[in-house]
Amino acid sequence: MITVDVALERVLAGLAPTATEVVALPAALGRVLAEDACARLAHPPSDVSAMDGYAVRAEDIAGPGSRLTVIGESGAGHPFAGTIGPGQTVRIFTGAPMAKGADSVVMQEDTARDGDTVTITVPQAAGRHVRPQGADFSVGDCLLKAGTLLGPRQIGLAAAMNLPWLTVRRRPRIAILSTGDEIVMPGDPVGTAQIVSSNGPALAAIIAQAGGEPVQLGIAKDSRDSLSAMIKAAAGCDLLVTSGGASVGDYDLVQDVLAEQGLELDFWKIAIRPGKPLMYGKLKHVPVLGLPGNPVSAMVCAYVFLLPMLRALQGLTPVVPPVAARLGGPVKANDGRQDYQRARLERRPDGSLVATPFPRQDSAVVSGLAAAGCLLIRPPHAPEGKEGDPVLVMPLPDGG
Ligand SMILES: Nc1nc2c(c(=O)[nH]1)N[C@H]1C(S)=C(S)[C@@H](COP(=O)(O)OP(=O)(O)OC[C@H]3O[C@@H](n4cnc5c(N)ncnc54)[C@H](O)[C@@H]3O)O[C@H]1N2
């Protein structure tokens, strides 16, 4: 059996980023920039005041108790039309354009006003409280680089750069096929010997959270006809993810039916726990990731393989490196499969992370997966570990 690292390398080898599309700024949240985004406007766009106060010529306020004549006002969005001359000042507000002729702002707490006369009561340094045009960035500065994941702060920056649209990667369309005669949709009548599909909704959620567009193909029966018809519906998607029917049972038909349709199998079965019967191949250029049916196996493989694939399809660095932590309790020596144990993750007052694996690690325990803060990674043949030993963990998004 190949290792997790080799499997990951092979899964990522054939993936190219999706095509680009132009979207309006509000729709760009969570998308990945496909081209550098460059400012169409400087920031600030002009010299502006950083305080509410008075725009002055520094030379007029060099001495203590300077008195100036107020000749007008500059408000945000309402500049003063004239020019300040010797001994003159303009009432100014935060964000308002500097009055022509002025080079400094005195905050109003440092002044005393009497009619049209203002007295500077506190000595001032020249040039204070002015934000010069372009102090943040200039026209043409490409501050958002291709490959950037766009969050709220980047959306704000793009808006400040006066970019109402951005060129981003198309959301990867990921087909999800759940399989099994015993599987029903949540909310449907559940007969004896039936089980509700948790894999379909969980996979759709992980895909949507990672910037993809889940396409639910539905639940295929354990029959060649049903599987065959539903697999065909994946044509045109960027990736097909199946769950269930991946093992060696008489009704584990997924791989057979895919092979009939022309699957070029890359690998089946890898040295991982949970998730050993993981399968990967290409069906007429569509990559196919065959996840085991056990819900925890399916989701662990989704975190370890599907997430990096989604990132690669969007032009992001595929693998987010694991994080260093300490063991919160003892663990047994590992066998030859890389183990991903569901664990609690706590941050201690000194800032260090402590991972404590749950006692039940069965791959059908969905409650444990939902409660986990991380997956504790146990490399093949890792010796037994005790509390305090260094380990690597994969923190889970929204981890408890
Ligand atoms: N003789 C062997 N048996 C098994 C082996 C093996 O090496 N030799 N491997 C085991 C391992 S490891 C795993 S993991 C499972 C994988 O089995 P399949 O991928 O074939 O999955 P199924 O048999 O279809 O289902 C397993 C389990 O998961 C439940 N399931 C399936 N789909 C869903 C879904 N959408 N939502 C929730 N639960 C689902 C299903 O009812 C079964 O209980 O094989 C072992 N066997």
Ligand code: MOO
């Ligand atoms: O992939 Mo399985 O989860 O080891 O039972």
